Amino acid sequence: MPCAANDSTTVVDRLKRLIAELDVRLGTDPIDETAFLFEGGLGLDSFAVGELILLIEREFRFEFPESDLSPESFQTLRTLGAVIAGNLAKPC
């Protein structure tokens, strides 16, 4: 049975809150879930990426498998939300 009921949309909303906790310069506009997390988007640097991963793991109470620690999984908030939802749906 899955660890928690988390669809991708809910996860993205929680992710937006986590992003706001990071020490990064965000504009006043709402965070766009299709924006790139790195260059050309939210501009998360090396440190912020590491912090975000640790925040996610604490918030959602799971550990990313090594295969998910990839630029593709973290391309946008939407792709990241889907990866997290996929992990949460796995049996405990």
Add this chain to the structure above:
Amino acid sequence: MTAPLAAHILRALTVEYSVIADARRTLRFTELSAAVVRVANAFDELGVATQDCLDFQCDNTLPSAVILLALLARGQHFVLSRPPEPSAAQGGQAAVRPTFCRYRLHIPSTEAADRAGGPLGIAVLGCAASLLVDQDWRANLPAAPAALFLPTSGTTGRAKLVRHRQSLLWPAARNCADRLGLTRNDRVAIPVPIAHMYGLGAAFLPSLLSGASIDLQANANPLRYFARERRFDPTVAFQTPSFDDSIIRLRRVPRRYRLTVLAGDRVTADLFDRHEAMCGPVLNLYGSTELGATALGQVADAAELRRACVGRLLPGVSVWRDPGEPHDATGPAVPEPLCFRHEFGFDGYADGNGDGIAEADGTRASGRRFRSSDVGRLVDGYLEVSGRVDDLVNRDGLLVACADVAGAIGEITGVSEAVVLAGDMARRGRALIAFCVADPDSRWDAASLRQACRDVLPTRCIPDQILLIPRMPLLASGKVDRQALRHHHDLAGS
């Protein structure tokens, strides 16, 4: 090409099975060699003379590496800098726009690699590098010796350029390669900028000279590093401590490297131990933009020695005491400001017009007599760096090193990082201001953490003020941005 160094560089690129890679391409050394020759010839065809200084913005991509090697092969004067990064701009120094540069040269970013170049385009690996005539150009520098200018990355003082002789880069690189024991069987990951002295002089050029395969990583972050690690399978890595910390925190399983070189800032004992458990030997490197690599550890040293010291001085480096004092081969036995003589160090500082910059006492600094901003000592030939010159303050009549205080606070459970700066005069002497990053799970506030300091520090070393910050501000070089910390302190106090 008529440059005398061309053959020297091209000889290094003859190892047939070695490759150099970036995020988009992989080239055999022989292909790299051919690309370097093509680009060097293209400069000739465009009428660019070797004394026409270029302002070259270089990133960690293969086109940049090819141009960089072509410039060195030609013996072309050039200023080497990184492309501007919005995220790294805060707190840094204003760039010097050299008026002695006749051209500006840059490569389209990776995302726009196929975009057309400027008025003078140079084709390099399918990209069109833009060679723009600089409207601010005033006059050329003397033609010889071929110079490489690097902007200083220091955290204090005015922005200036460090002038190196290109011919000295190669013996210095050979010394690094020998100390590290690099061979053509090594596969070297370089996520640090090759536009900085660390990435260029200690990582990129030594790897080339050794015939090691090279993976250049631009805009590195842990996720990209892991992806490249799986593909390239490196045996050696050059990193900064803060980047390494990000990597180590996210590692799920150990992954052994033959060695990892760390430079740019102090490596904490905690990071050293975590890295060694996960990835194998850490070698500290000590150096500067001015001198390049100055001291470096080696794998054969015991872990305790590698943790405590930055290794032995490299060949050609010696320590000296104050000007006028005779050279002292043994160096300081107790911590004192470190001064070096480096046979392959810089020629001097230059301002934006190419004019030499004198020190406050009227002398000209160079590799022959360079006062570092660090304090340390030599122990049985191994260099131990204990902090910065401006870290030493007098408290209760005794000297206190800010770095020592920071080290003690950093050992407190729940504190991941600490930096201590000297402030204005306070009751015990100059104030100690501690900037601390607490672990997310910890419950420290400034008052309770200051109380906890009493368990690990004598009274004179208790910081007058503790500021908890979410993260330590870093310069692009990986060093702590002390100006940003001071700015933060000023804001907190206002």
